[in-house]
Amino acid sequence: MARVARVEPATAQAVSVYPGEVHARYESALGFRVAGKISARRVDVGAHVDKGQVLAELDPRDLELAAASARASLASAQAALQLARSEHERYKTLFERRFVSQFDLEAKTNALEAAKAHVAEARAALDTARNQTGYAELRADADGVITAVSGEVGQVVGTGQPVVTLAHDGASEVEIDVPEQAVAQLKAGDAARVEFWTDSGKLHEGKVREIAPGADSTTRTYQVRVSISDADAKPRLGQTARVYFASGARDDQFLVPLSALYEKAGEPAIWQVDTRSAKVHLAPVTVEQYAETGALISQGLVADAWIVTAGVHRLREGEVINPIDSLNRRVTF
Numbered sequence: 001m002a003r004v005a006r007v008e009p010a011t012a013q014a015v016s017v018y019p020g021e022v023h024a025r026y027e028s029a030l031g032f033r034v035a036g037k038i039s040a041r042r043v044d045v046g047a048h049v050d051k052g053q054v055l056a057e058l059d060p061r062d063l064e065l066a067a068a069s070a071r072a073s074l075a076s077a078q079a080a081l082q083l084a085r086s087e088h089e090r091y092k093t094l095f096e097r098r099f100v101s102q103f104d105l106e107a108k109t110n111a112l113e114a115a116k117a118h119v120a121e122a123r124a125a126l127d128t129a130r131n132q133t134g135y136a137e138l139r140a141d142a143d144g145v146i147t148a149v150s151g152e153v154g155q156v157v158g159t160g161q162p163v164v165t166l167a168h169d170g171a172s173e174v175e176i177d178v179p180e181q182a183v184a185q186l187k188a189g190d191a192a193r194v195e196f197w198t199d200s201g202k203l204h205e206g207k208v209r210e211i212a213p214g215a216d217s218t219t220r221t222y223q224v225r226v227s228i229s230d231a232d233a234k235p236r237l238g239q240t241a242r243v244y245f246a247s248g249a250r251d252d253q254f255l256v257p258l259s260a261l262y263e264k265a266g267e268p269a270i271w272q273v274d275t276r277s278a279k280v281h282l283a284p285v286t287v288e289q290y291a292e293t294g295a296l297i298s299q300g301l302v303a304d305a306w307i308v309t310a311g312v313h314r315l316r317e318g319e320v321i322n323p324i325d326s327l328n329r330r331v332t333f
Helices: 061-096 102-134
Strands: 002-006 015-024 027-031 036-041 054-058 137-139 144-149 162-168 172-179 191-196 203-211 221-228 240-246 254-256 261-264 267-273 280-284 286-291 294-299 306-310
Touching: 015 144, 015 162, 015 221, 054 162, 061 102, 172 203, 172 240, 191 221, 261 280
Parallel strands: none
Antiparallel strands: 002 306, 015 172, 015 240, 027 162, 036 054, 054 137, 144 162, 172 221, 191 203, 191 240, 203 221, 254 294, 261 267, 267 280, 267 306, 286 294
16 A cells, blocks of 8 residues: 555645744843952842843952052052152252253152153042942843843852743744755745744744854754744744745745655655656656745646655655545555
8 A cells, every 4th residue: 555645736725834943132141340249139030120120249358458448558659649749840950940950850850740640540540449239239220030040159150151040021022943955945125924823823924033143063953043923922932833934936946844855866756656657767856945844846746636745765666656634544546
């Protein structure tokens, strides 16, 4: 027995379907702007936070000591500047009375300028230390939901190391993985329809927003982001979805199951059935596109032809078959 099916134009049946997951349009991996030891974490995964809310804190003692040291350095530099000014004024008076040389006065002038520079440097260092004291608090950069936590109390983290991931409120989209043989058929702006698992049967308008420039090294698929256009769509983050794309097929193209494809001399072919004799003949075909739903054939088939869709590797040229349909019922041509 061999399972068979009648060929229909792809325009009557073909859509590409990809499973995906809902993500926020914008996500932030947030980390401290200074290194240190985490002393408190104020949020857990799933918590909704407001912009500016404290998410985690570092032990501030080292930062406070650094600020105190910077204040002391500034005070020392200011004292040195005051002394340099006094010396400069004294030497200026002595020079006018011809008690010191021009060289001596210039030396004091240079010392005064150096003291001014040291004060400016110390003041900048103090400003930096004060800012870093404020960096001991990690705050949300937008309203949103915490989707991941990678820092715990007692952990020492480096500058910029992600501690929490924040999904921003607002627009959401579906992330799908598209095989490399199908991604060439997509481009940014292409229309799509999105169906959420919890609301099966209801389709929402969407469009391709972004296509990754490179394939995943393991799966060899391309990450595609589909934005959701419907304002009434309120999916939850992480929710399962399906994304549908129209095939763009012509009336002279046909969608066949991948199981119907046979390879002869490295080229694709399909077993066609002679409806008068029930004999099979191998016909070369041209595959326009591969998708999860099947292969789009552009040459080698005609409408209403019967083809073998399963067990193709057990057939021989001219073999008479006992045809059955997808429900294992006998087929009469």
